[in-house]
Amino acid sequence: MDWLGYLIPLAPFALGGLWIWTRHQSKMIDKEKELLLLGKKGPQNKDGQQMNEDMKYLKERVATLEKIVTDERGARELESEIAKLRDS
Known part of the structure; x- marks a missing residue:
């Protein structure tokens, strides 16, 4: 159970990294949609x-x-x- 004591202080960093990654993925999806629309319109x-x-x-x-x-x-x-x- 000692390893749990080491992981608790790292939890905010892990959650912050997860939040940054999901936000980046969301932006990438938006950019892909925008490019698809531009491709259809010319x-x-x-x-x-x-x-x-x-x-x-x-x-x-x-x-x-x-x-x-x-x-x-x-x-x-x-x-x-x-x-x-x-x-x-």
């Missing part, structure tokens, strides 16, 4: 809209570059250019 400011437009543009550019790289004719031309450079 960007509300000009920066977010501009970022979405830039992202669409970049995705189109990447798709075009992928077509060029994977094009059979382009690969043959690239190989012939590399061969010419080696011969020079």
Whole structure:
């Protein structure tokens, strides 16, 4: 029973830590809800809209570059250019 005498003074610290942890968890849940709502609504400011437009543009550019790289004719031309450079 001597160990109980050591635990009683630590109880306020344990309860304080529990209170801080539960408050933090509550705030995290609120932030997650807020982010989910923003995701459904889309960007509300000009920066977010501009970022979405830039992202669409970049995705189109990447798709075009992928077509060029994977094009059979382009690969043959690239190989012939590399061969010419080696011969020079």
